[in-house]
Amino acid sequence: SADGKFADRIIAPYSIYKGKxxxxxxxxxxxxxxxxxxxxxxxxxxxxxxxxxxAIGERKYDWEKRQLxxxxxxxxxxxxxxxxxxxxxxxxxxxMLSSNAGQVRKTLSVKPNDNGYxxxxxxxxxxxxxxxxxxxxxxxxxxxxxxxxxxxALPHLMGWDRYTHQLPQSMYENPSS
Amino acid sequence: SADGKFADRIIAPYSIYKGKxxxxxxxxxxxxxxxxxxxxxxxxxxxxxxxxxxAIGERKYDWEKRQLxxxxxxxxxxxxxxxxxxxxxxxxxxxMLSSNAGQVRKTLSVKPNDNGYxxxxxxxxxxxxxxxxxxxxxxxxxxxxxxxxxxxALPHLMGWDRYTHQLPQSMYENPSS
Amino acid sequence: SADGKFADRIIAPYSIYKGKxxxxxxxxxxxxxxxxxxxxxxxxxxxxxxxxxxAIGERKYDWEKRQLxxxxxxxxxxxxxxxxxxxxxxxxxxxMLSSNAGQVRKTLSVKPNDNGYxxxxxxxxxxxxxxxxxxxxxxxxxxxxxxxxxxxALPHLMGWDRYTHQLPQSMYENPSS
Amino acid sequence: SADGKFADRIIAPYSIYKGKxxxxxxxxxxxxxxxxxxxxxxxxxxxxxxxxxxAIGERKYDWEKRQLxxxxxxxxxxxxxxxxxxxxxxxxxxxMLSSNAGQVRKTLSVKPNDNGYxxxxxxxxxxxxxxxxxxxxxxxxxxxxxxxxxxxALPHLMGWDRYTHQLPQSMYENPSS
Numbered sequence: 001s002a003d004g005k006f007a008d009r010i011i012a013p014y015s016i017y018k019g020k021x022x023x024x025x026x027x028x029x030x031x032x033x034x035x036x037x038x039x040x041x042x043x044x045x046x047x048x049x050x051x052x053x054x055a056i057g058e059r060k061y062d063w064e065k066r067q068l069x070x071x072x073x074x075x076x077x078x079x080x081x082x083x084x085x086x087x088x089x090x091x092x093x094x095x096m097l098s099s100n101a102g103q104v105r106k107t108l109s110v111k112p113n114d115n116g117y118x119x120x121x122x123x124x125x126x127x128x129x130x131x132x133x134x135x136x137x138x139x140x141x142x143x144x145x146x147x148x149x150x151x152x153a154l155p156h157l158m159g160w161d162r163y164t165h166q167l168p169q170s171m172y173e174n175p176s177s
Numbered sequence: 178s179a180d181g182k183f184a185d186r187i188i189a190p191y192s193i194y195k196g197k198x199x200x201x202x203x204x205x206x207x208x209x210x211x212x213x214x215x216x217x218x219x220x221x222x223x224x225x226x227x228x229x230x231x232a233i234g235e236r237k238y239d240w241e242k243r244q245l246x247x248x249x250x251x252x253x254x255x256x257x258x259x260x261x262x263x264x265x266x267x268x269x270x271x272x273m274l275s276s277n278a279g280q281v282r283k284t285l286s287v288k289p290n291d292n293g294y295x296x297x298x299x300x301x302x303x304x305x306x307x308x309x310x311x312x313x314x315x316x317x318x319x320x321x322x323x324x325x326x327x328x329x330a331l332p333h334l335m336g337w338d339r340y341t342h343q344l345p346q347s348m349y350e351n352p353s354s
Numbered sequence: 355s356a357d358g359k360f361a362d363r364i365i366a367p368y369s370i371y372k373g374k375x376x377x378x379x380x381x382x383x384x385x386x387x388x389x390x391x392x393x394x395x396x397x398x399x400x401x402x403x404x405x406x407x408x409a410i411g412e413r414k415y416d417w418e419k420r421q422l423x424x425x426x427x428x429x430x431x432x433x434x435x436x437x438x439x440x441x442x443x444x445x446x447x448x449x450m451l452s453s454n455a456g457q458v459r460k461t462l463s464v465k466p467n468d469n470g471y472x473x474x475x476x477x478x479x480x481x482x483x484x485x486x487x488x489x490x491x492x493x494x495x496x497x498x499x500x501x502x503x504x505x506x507a508l509p510h511l512m513g514w515d516r517y518t519h520q521l522p523q524s525m526y527e528n529p530s531s
Numbered sequence: 532s533a534d535g536k537f538a539d540r541i542i543a544p545y546s547i548y549k550g551k552x553x554x555x556x557x558x559x560x561x562x563x564x565x566x567x568x569x570x571x572x573x574x575x576x577x578x579x580x581x582x583x584x585x586a587i588g589e590r591k592y593d594w595e596k597r598q599l600x601x602x603x604x605x606x607x608x609x610x611x612x613x614x615x616x617x618x619x620x621x622x623x624x625x626x627m628l629s630s631n632a633g634q635v636r637k638t639l640s641v642k643p644n645d646n647g648y649x650x651x652x653x654x655x656x657x658x659x660x661x662x663x664x665x666x667x668x669x670x671x672x673x674x675x676x677x678x679x680x681x682x683x684a685l686p687h688l689m690g691w692d693r694y695t696h697q698l699p700q701s702m703y704e705n706p707s708s
Contacts (some may be wrong), residue, residue, distance in 0.1 A: 251670075282615045337543060337680055337683060340687070368691075
């Protein structure tokens with residue numbers, strides 16, 4: 001695309017397929033708005049988008065039934081600092097501050113098991129009268145990939161790479177040299 | 178702007194709003210001066226700028242009453258290596274080496290609590306006869322964000338990214354290819 | 355080369371030469387395919403390519419007898435999270451899903467010793483009736499290099515650097531400024 | 532300079548000034564040579580250059596009496612994985628493989644103290660009949676800066692950033708878009 005949103009064009013989820021469900025994680029960069037002064041200000045903070053979808057047979061999964069959960073920077077901080085015996089739980093209401101507030105309740109939980117964690121998403125939707133639950137066992141090795149990749153992504157979700165990813169100043173100063 | 182100071186144009190603080198005060202952290206890159214030899218030498222070292230401002234009602238904060246504290250690279254090193262039961266304290270005199278030396282005393286302290294740390298700034302100003310104190314409880318998850326973001330920023334504060342963030346040499350050699 | 359595959363042109367293995375064998379590690383980036391929508395999708399995931407080759411005399415090694423083992427992202431996650439007393443083992447069948455499935459069996463094992471780990475590769479080839487085994491003692495310091503370099507490389511193997519390594523948006527917006 | 536050696540132009544040491552001596556650390560990037568195939572191969576591995584120079588009065592130091600010690604990638608690995616009670620020692624002979632082999636012996640030692648480490652360099656020169664020794668107490672916070680900065684630099688010393696620091700492929704493919 002010509003609008004400079006390079007990042008929207010990349011499709012590189014970290015996906016884990018297990019017996020009852022599949023799960024993927026993808027970084028979503030922040031958006032910036034340009035102020036009158038010329039400054040770029042973070043508009044919408046970035047996140048790690050988690051997607052879960054159910055198995056419907058051997059090695060078959062139903063992508064249409066996926067549910068999403070967007071981890072904030074602080075929730076990512078919670079995950080990457082999790083000890084091997086620790087658990088954590090996050091609650092999201094996608095309709096918060098709207099007239100449907102409280103009608104949909106999403107709960108992500110991470111609980112230790114013998115070799116890693118169970119990562120589970122529950123979505124209770126009072127409007128559609130649905131109740132979806134996904135649980136994916138994530139091994140210690142897979143969680144190490146997530147921890148490393150999420151730590152790498154975190155400064156980018158915050159927009160802090162913009163402070164630093166720049167051409168050497170000398171090059172900019174003398175573009176013709 | 179046309180002066181190559183990309184970084185000045187980015188506004189992406191990591192902000193934490195709590196009951197009695199708010200707190201934000203922002204990287205400040207080093208400045209370089211050009212030597213006669215063409216080399217770029219670090220002029221002023223970078224820092225992590227901390228800002229504190231008080232709450233004046235429910236979810237209302239008074240930005241005009243903010244106080245600043247610039248963490249040096251070594252102070253950042255102290256923070257990112259802090260154990261969960263450790264505390265640390267830094268003292269700054271913004272008028273050091275001037276005729277007002279000793280008149281303003283800033284103290285930043287980080288002390289463990291049940292779930293993270295209290296980060297507090299005290300500013301005693303003998304000239305204005307003021308005494309400001311801010312204290313923000315920072316959760317383990319929020320501190321993990323700071324630790325990861327500060328570790329990411331640290332080599333940039335030192336100017337070490339300039340040794341390495343460069344175009345592939347092959348591209349430079351053949352700019353027309 | 356003119357096809358934009360910069361990375362193929364870099365030769366920078368991390369190599370360890372020991373008494374009975376040598377060992378090297380090299381990152382292999384993922385490949386992307388372009389979708390009709392213009393998006394770039396990871397085609398083949400990246401890996402850390404390990405190579406082992408035997409000593410055939412004092413400080414002499416036989417490169418022709420090398421054997422390869424490509425670590426996946428999850429296997430890299432396993433290595434970088436290995437405790438000092440932990441061991442791990444990976445099995446690969448290079449002919450998996452072909453008519454030769456099961457004929458070649460590669461086993462990489464990492465086992466703790468007094469000062470680091472033994473990293474060993476065994477390749478049993480039932481077609482060629484060969485059985486190669488390499489074992490390289492890797493010191494704690496050498497393993498720390500691998501852990502740091504593999505952690506650095508991991509987001510790149512996954513393609514996650516593509517979400518983030520981009521020119522400052524302001525530059526892109528005003529390429530002529 | 533017009534020869535593309537950006538990195539040579541940056542001066543950004545991490546320096547520590549203490550009572551009896553000063554100490555600085557600077558990354559030195561690897562050099563590459565171009566093969567007939569067009570590939571770039573690491574020629575000389577990078578290092579972290581340590582410099583020590585003595586105090587000759589209060590806050591006065593004698594830069595002319597400096598001694599150097601270039602840490603290899605593996606020695607950097609040893610430093611960054613050092614536990615708080617661990618020590619390590621490295622020996623270099625700058626004339627190794629020449630007719631002066633064994634005449635100069637450099638020893639770098641890192642030993643724990645109450646709040647960090649003593650980092651010491653001893654240089655015994657049998658030709659000049661000199662024996663220099665520098666010792667700098669490095670606090671836990673200062674060592675955390677070194678650990679973080681050295682970990683950042685390590686993949687660059689190895690040349691691994693060349694595998695990954697590249698423009699988005701889509702940009703390269705369509706430079707005019």
